[in-house]
Amino acid sequence: MPGPNSTIFFSSSRSTKLTLKLRPVSSKLDPTQPMQFFTGSAITEASPLPAAPPGTGAAGNNANMLYVFNRAGVCLLNREWLRPLRTLDPNQDHKLMFGLLFSLRSFTAKVDPTVAEKGNLGVPLLTGQGCSFYSFTTNTYKLSFMESPSGIKLILITHPRTGDQRESLKYIYNLYVEYVVKNPLYVPGSPIQCDLFTKNLDQYVKTLI
Secondary structure, X not given: XXXXXXXXXXXXXXXXXXXXXXXXXXXXOOOOOOOEEEOOOOOEEOOOOOOOOOOOHHHHHOEEEEEEEOOOOOEEEEEEOOOOOOOOOHHHHHHHHHHHHHHHHHHHHHOOOOOOOXXXXXXXXXXXXXXXXXXXXXXXXXXXXXXXXXXXXXXXXEOOOOOOOHHHHHHHHHHHHHHHHOOOOOOOOOOOOOHHHHHHHHHHHOOOO
């Protein structure tokens, strides 16, 4: 049985390697404490909008796609920068991505070696409950994930050789709060159509390395 800091590798007939990193997180939230993020590692606190890290001219092509889902599984944003091949229509694509997240969260909680009592596989988990994950890597892309206490889920698809994107996801979430949540014209649960948000997002992802 793998330990809480284990790395699990999956392989298929196409020699695609999937690396899943597990980290235990607490299931208790204290409303008196600063906002926290659940990324599969120890809980980290939100910070004011940070300065974007310096980019390197060649870093602009590392970001492929970004998905933003709310607690109900509604896709609020699907931003694409590099996706040469599309095999599904947008609705199917969104359902597949959210279903993948649901299954991975359930799986990581089920195999968590630090918890004696485990629920049935496939049972929905509360935000921040049990063990979660923050990324996996295949031979063609890397998927990084972050969930906020309010249930907002960010999924960033990047080049497989990019580094840890947890700080990048927190930065993107801060952009979302600053330009979407605080926008008096935005209706919660509706698709994100905010020019300032997309402009700053597009500029930021060019710095990812």
